[in-house]
Amino acid sequence: MSSHHQILVIGGGTAGIMVASQLIKQKHAKDVAVxxxxxxxxxxxxxxxxxxxxxxxxKTARPMSSVMPKEAKWIKDRATGFDPENSIVHTASSGDISYDYLVVVPGLAYDFSLVPGLGEAMxxxxxxSNYTDPRHTWEVIKNFKGxxxxxxxxxxxxxxxxxxxKIMYLAESYFRKSGVRKKTDVVFATGGTVIFGVKEIARTLMKVVDRKDINLRFFHKLVAVDADKKIAWYELGKDITAGGCVVMAGEDDDENLDESFQYNYKDVKVTVEGERYGIHYDMxxxxxxxxxxxxxxxxxxxxDAGWLDVNHQTMQHNKYPNIFGLGDVAALPTAKTGAAIRKQVPIxxxxxxxxxxxxxxxxxxxxGYSSCPLVTDYGKMVLAEFDYNNNFTPDPKLKQMLVFDSSKEHWRLWMLKKYGLPYLYWNKMMKGQDV
Structure with a gap:
């Protein structure tokens, strides 16, 4: 069993549907399959x-059939491998499919083996995790007792x-509403070195962190989760100065804390075992x-890093010129967002x-344009837009919404996030219109 298509798209997510829709609109593509x-x-x-x-x-779910462009052939199957020299994709049950041009946009996958214990706990x-089951997140936040x-x-x-x-800022607000905030420490532990890579945005977010009294812990590499003992285990990616007081529990000597490592320190329960540093959590x-x-x-x-090897400017595969890749699977040094896809697709x-x-x-x-709508509170949002060099690149269209500085918190940006963007997504982006 084998078939041929002029343009074959692997993946029916944001990137796949947008590429198929826009190619069909261009009129030169005679035969598009997804x-x-x-x-x-x-x-x-x-x-x-x-x-x-x-x-x-x-409301976040719609039948795939409702977004799949009518003129595209939907192959309801899984791609299983490639023979790029012969322009062939192998599938689970539809045999080999050959193509003139291939667009590889299957998104990404989760590998829980990279953090032992997390898969069982998740x-x-x-x-x-909002990534896997946001309804469960809401149950956890609602039922949190401190x-x-x-x-x-x-x-x-x-x-x-x-x-x-984002979910941390919203959860912190909810804890105030539910009356548990005063008996709660909110901790953000990240392997990174800053709250956000774009300076203008980081400045605003640090104010939010101060307002919400959040403890930031940088250089924290999550390596395991123990669900029974409720401990998240980290390796620390920085030599700890100040006599180890950053790490050891029960130290009162807050004066020596290194702010680039611990910002707004909270004395939460920790366990140290060898090179590992465990934070005890209640959620x-x-x-x-x-x-x-x-x-x-x-x-x-x-x-070498295991992501689709494409040119950062053209998204053409670096080895196979009739293959293109974009979206979350592509090895592009920018944030993996729908906003990035919106700019990648037309190219x-x-x-x-x-x-x-x-x-x-x-x-x-x-x-390298990408954007991250950073919700900082119920009714408030900052819009981080940036390029490969982390330059802040706000969309001039925001001025029409009377948002003159999108690096500051704004209720109009919240309205954009909650109402505007979902509308544009389903009614314009999915239909191949440029927004």
Whole structure:
């Protein structure tokens, strides 16, 4: 069994549907097929709001058939491997499919083996993740009675780098409403060195951290989770100065704490075992460790780090010129967000369009644009927009919304997040319109 398509797209997520829709609109693509096994398409950016009890989970899901472009052939199957020399994709049950052009956009996968114990703990009891089950997150936040609320993330690339802290800001607000805030320590432990990589945004977020009295712990690499003892285990990516008082429990000597390591220190319960440093939690929210899907990782298409090896400007594969990749699976040094995809898609579509017509690439280049809508409170949001060099690059269209500085908290940005963006997503982006 084998079939052929002019353009084959692997993945029916944000990137796959947008690429297929825009290619069909361009009119030069005569035959577009999409390989996607799932019956449901999710608008994941709203899962942050679901986890905070302010968005209906069911509204984030629509049948895949409703977003799949009518002119595209939907191959309801899984891709299992590649023969790029012969322009062939292997599938689970539809045989080999050959193509003139291939767009690889399957998104990413979760590999819980990278943090032992997390897989067993995930989405049960007081361990939650907006990435996997935001409804459980809301149950955990709603039922929290005080203690240490630990928000953390693995050191792998993740979808939307800001998501692990957005839910923390919303949870902190909810704890005030539910009356448990005064007996709660909110801790954010990250492998990173700063709250956010864009200076203008970091400045605002540090004010939010101060206002909400949150303890930031940097250089914390999550290595294991013990669900029975409720301990998140870390390795510390920095030599601890100041006589070890940053690490050891029960030290009163706050004066010596190194702020680049511990900001707004809280004396929560910790256990030290050898090189490992365990924070005891009463609730834990994390992003799952993320990798490229197995059939990508085990293919010839990836770089040494295991992500799809594409040109950072054109998104053309570095070895196979008739293959393109974008979105979460691509080895692009920017944040993995739907906003990034929104800017990547037109460039890939233009390149394929020009290749079909003239056998040469288009002249458009992707500058690494991504954006992270950082919800900082119920009714408040900051919009971090940036490029490969972490330059703050706000969209001029925001002025029409009367938002003159999107690095500051604004209720209009919250309205954009909760109402504007989901509307644009389903009604414009999914239909191949440029927004």
């Amino acid at each position: 390989i996607e096994p799932s019956e449901t398409h999710y608008y994941q950016p709203a899962w942050t709001l679901v986890g905070a009890g302010t968005y209906d989970y069911d 989405d049960k009891g007081v361990v939650c 203690g240490t609320a630990l928000f953390t993330q693995p050191t792998t690339p993740i979808k939307c780098g800001g998501a692990p802290q 834990l929210h994390t992003a799952p460790p993320s990798v490229a899907p197995k059939f990508i990782k085990n293919s010839k298409l990836v770089n 890939v579509v233009d390149n394929i369009d020009k290749l079909i017509k003239t056998q040469t690439l288009g002249s458009k280049a992707y500058n």
